[in-house]
Amino acid sequence: MADEGPDPLRTRYPRVLITGAGGQLGTALAEAFPWADARGHAELDVTRDVPRDYDLVLHAAAWTDVDGAESDPARAEAANVLGTRNVVAAGAPVVYFSSDYVFDGSKGEPYVESDRPSPLGVYGRTKLAGEREVRDGWIVRSSWLFGATGHNFVRTMLRLGEKQEQVAVVDDQRGSPTYVDHLALATPWVLDLPYGTYHVAADGDCTWAEFADGIFA
Numbered sequence: 325m326a327d328e329g330p331d332p333l334r335t336r337y338p339r340v341l342i343t344g345a346g347g348q349l350g351t352a353l354a355e356a357f358p359w360a361d362a363r364g365h366a367e368l369d370v371t372r373d374v375p376r377d378y379d380l381v382l383h384a385a386a387w388t389d390v391d392g393a394e395s396d397p398a399r400a401e402a403a404n405v406l407g408t409r410n411v412v413a414a415g416a417p418v419v420y421f422s423s424d425y426v427f428d429g430s431k432g433e434p435y436v437e438s439d440r441p442s443p444l445g446v447y448g449r450t451k452l453a454g455e456r457e458v459r460d461g462w463i464v465r466s467s468w469l470f471g472a473t474g475h476n477f478v479r480t481m482l483r484l485g486e487k488q489e490q491v492a493v494v495d496d497q498r499g500s501p502t503y504v505d506h507l508a509l510a511t512p513w514v515l516d517l518p519y520g521t522y523h524v525a526a527d528g529d530c531t532w533a534e535f536a537d538g539i540f541a
Contacts, residue, residue, distance in 0.1 A: 340381075342361065387447070420457075464507075464511070481539045500529045
């Protein structure tokens with residue numbers, strides 16, 4: 325096999341830190357960036373301190389429990405805002421993974437980067453506040469993440485489907501279910517773009533109920 329030469333991304337960013345590597349997105353990022361220093365919460369609590377001497381931080385550590393954020397807003401803010409502030413303070417460019425929950429969902433069509441955020445709940449507000457901590461880097465908003473690990477809608481539906489004959493799912497919200505491995509593989513493309521905010525999600529959209537029908541099918 326011919327030598328393909330050095331990986332240009334690894335040459336540009338030889339020292340990469342992945343936060344939240346124990347989660348579904350962090351796991352996918354660790355596979356896409358195999359040379360990175362991938363740390364889960366047990367190895368790195370971003371609300372306390374973040375090491376320096378990195379060329380890039382892929383910041384996937386976050387509070388992602390949307391309903392739980394309502395009952396524990398202080399912890400959600402600590403993870404999503406203070407944690408991001410600490411990551412930024414470490415000095416390396418940051419890829420901050422955000423969410424479509426920074427919008428209120430009333431537009432009726434896909435949101436674009438120039439749309440004004442208007443979050444409805446604690447989770448969306450803390451993710452938006454985290455975005456505003458980023459100075460040098462990329463804000464990547466995605467939608468309805470799912471993967472083979474972690475807590476996500478697909479795994480929840482499969483678990484409930486094994487126990488129940490019927491599962492009730494809301495049908496008044498629309499989104500673009502996005503596979504975390506695809507988001508991780510798209511991240512190098514984002515790194516070729518200027519610093520800024522980008523929407524990176526799967527094509528198409530559906531309601532939660534339609535998503536559940538597809539999962540069970």
